[in-house]
Amino acid sequence: xxxxxxxxxxxxxxxxxxxxxxxxxxxxxxxxxxxxxxxxxxxxxxxxxxxxxxxxxxxxxxxxxxxxxxxxxxxxxxxxxxxxxxxxxxxxxxxxxxxxxxxxxxxxxxxxxxxxxxxxxxxxxxxxxxxxxxxxxxxxxxxxxxxxxxxxxxxxxxxxxxxxxxxxxxxxxxxxxxxxxxxxxxxxxxxxxxxxxxxxxxxxxxxxxxxxxxxxxxxxxxxxxxxxxxxxxxxxxxxxxxxxxxxxxxxxxxxxxxxxxxxxxxxxxxxxxxxxxxxxxxxxxxxxxxxxxxxxxxxxxxxxxxxxxxxxxxxxxxxxxxxxxxxxxxxxxxxxxxxxxxxxxxxxxxxxxxxxxxxxxxxxxxxxxxxxxxxxxxxxxxxxxxxxxxxxxx
Ligand SMILES: Cc1cc2nc3c(=O)[nH]c(=O)nc-3n(C[C@H](O)[C@H](O)[C@H](O)COP(=O)(O)OP(=O)(O)OC[C@H]3O[C@@H](n4cnc5c(N)ncnc54)[C@H](O)[C@@H]3O)c2cc1C
Numbered sequence: 001x002x003x004x005x006x007x008x009x010x011x012x013x014x015x016x017x018x019x020x021x022x023x024x025x026x027x028x029x030x031x032x033x034x035x036x037x038x039x040x041x042x043x044x045x046x047x048x049x050x051x052x053x054x055x056x057x058x059x060x061x062x063x064x065x066x067x068x069x070x071x072x073x074x075x076x077x078x079x080x081x082x083x084x085x086x087x088x089x090x091x092x093x094x095x096x097x098x099x100x101x102x103x104x105x106x107x108x109x110x111x112x113x114x115x116x117x118x119x120x121x122x123x124x125x126x127x128x129x130x131x132x133x134x135x136x137x138x139x140x141x142x143x144x145x146x147x148x149x150x151x152x153x154x155x156x157x158x159x160x161x162x163x164x165x166x167x168x169x170x171x172x173x174x175x176x177x178x179x180x181x182x183x184x185x186x187x188x189x190x191x192x193x194x195x196x197x198x199x200x201x202x203x204x205x206x207x208x209x210x211x212x213x214x215x216x217x218x219x220x221x222x223x224x225x226x227x228x229x230x231x232x233x234x235x236x237x238x239x240x241x242x243x244x245x246x247x248x249x250x251x252x253x254x255x256x257x258x259x260x261x262x263x264x265x266x267x268x269x270x271x272x273x274x275x276x277x278x279x280x281x282x283x284x285x286x287x288x289x290x291x292x293x294x295x296x297x298x299x300x301x302x303x304x305x306x307x308x309x310x311x312x313x314x315x316x317x318x319x320x321x322x323x324x325x326x327x328x329x330x331x332x333x334x335x336x337x338x339x340x341x342x343x344x345x346x347x348x349x350x351x352x353x354x355x356x357x358x359x360x361x362x363x364x365x366x367x368x369x370x371x372x373x374x375x376x377x378x379x380x381x382x383x384x385x386x387x388x389x390x391x392x393x394x
Contacts, residue, residue, distance in 0.1 A: 015289030057392025070117030091370030196259025
């Protein structure tokens with residue numbers, strides 16, 4: 001039997017679920033397919049290892065969709081300042097929410113809390129069907145629809161197929177959409193830690209000689225999540241240490257700025273790669289989320305950019321519905337790609353530039369970097385421009 005819906009989304013990660021909420025709100029019938037049998041459960045007693053820093057723009061989108069209250073009810077941690085410094089010199093910069101008249105600079109949120117809140121919203125949406133434990137295996141575009149095959153043998157027809165199937169997107173590959181990619185030669189180690197001194201609702205980042213070490217403040221004043229990006233060999237070495245030795249190495253790498261740091265969870269690592277799809281559109285196909293782009297987590301922007309993509313798509317879908325246009329047509333979707341690809345390219349270039357700049361250890365570069373940071377720290381207007389941009393307010 002062939003099932004019909006207007007929009008079909010492959011992938012029920014945060015991006016796929018947000019897109020489903022946006023498409024349903026625009027008035028489309030939506031089917032979401034996910035390979036996972038169940039989402040990662042959110043637990044009150046234990047932090048999800050995967051946390052992200054969300055900007056104000058992302059928060060607003062989730063608020064408009066009715067998901068933010070559900071996220072806040074579970075657990076969020078607003079941060080009111082950001083302290084960044086160069087481990088190879090004295091350059092440092094501090095951004096404060098108060099300097100730009102904002103209550104915070106963003107929130108640290110667990111991915112499982114975002115997924116759980118979005119799933120509650122979608123349960124109230126009769127136009128959305130979610131199917132788990134099956135994969136989209138192929139798609140064939142026809143004149144008026146795309147025919148999508150699932151690995152359980154079923155076929156579905158939709159006007160538009162959205163690939164939110166993650167960094168290794170099989171749909172992107174099957175559509176022959178090329179990637180511009182670049183290995184950052186970093187693996188990110190993530191874990192939850194206890195700090196001897198309170199984190200002061202500050203997101204901290206030290207650029208060490210091997211890569212950035214970030215401490216993201218969690219809801220309890222002495223709990224943080226770390227993202228420590230280093231070349232694979234260094235990350236492997238950190239993973240191999242016992243908890244005590246790892247905690248000591250971490251405290252040293254952070255210059256003991258919050259006293260002794262103690263690891264309190266398992267340590268996970270993620271290889272980091274820049275990927276940017278050469279185009280976001282195929283025949284009745286649109287790429288979103290990590291399927292469209294991935295970047296180094298040093299600026300905490302990967303998911304935020306994807307949610308900005310979803311917000312832009314919302315406008316396109318609402319217009320299509322109002323004008324009774326076929327949402328799978330390239331002519332309808334083109335404004336989305338035009339609006340987002342240039343922005344995303346600029347952020348990918350900026351993040352890559354930062355990563356490379358802080359990887360350099362030649363004395364003139366280190367000096368220039370440190371002087372630059374200190375000068376910027378004293379330049380109120382430039383700092384507030386960067387803070388507002390980082391919040392997604394420009
Ligand atoms: C260490 C680290 C730190 C980060 N920190 C931040 C941060 O602070 N701020 C920020 O904005 N971003 C951050 N990011 C990026 C962010 O985590 C990702 O961009 C985001 O989680 C990707 O979501 P997604 O929904 O696109 O993909 P995923 O979460 O990968 O979801 C893809 C889904 O597709 C499903 N799937 C795959 N193939 C199929 C198929 N064929 N059919 C059906 N379903 C399929 C999978 O089961 C999965 O559920 C960070 C990333 C890392 C690695």
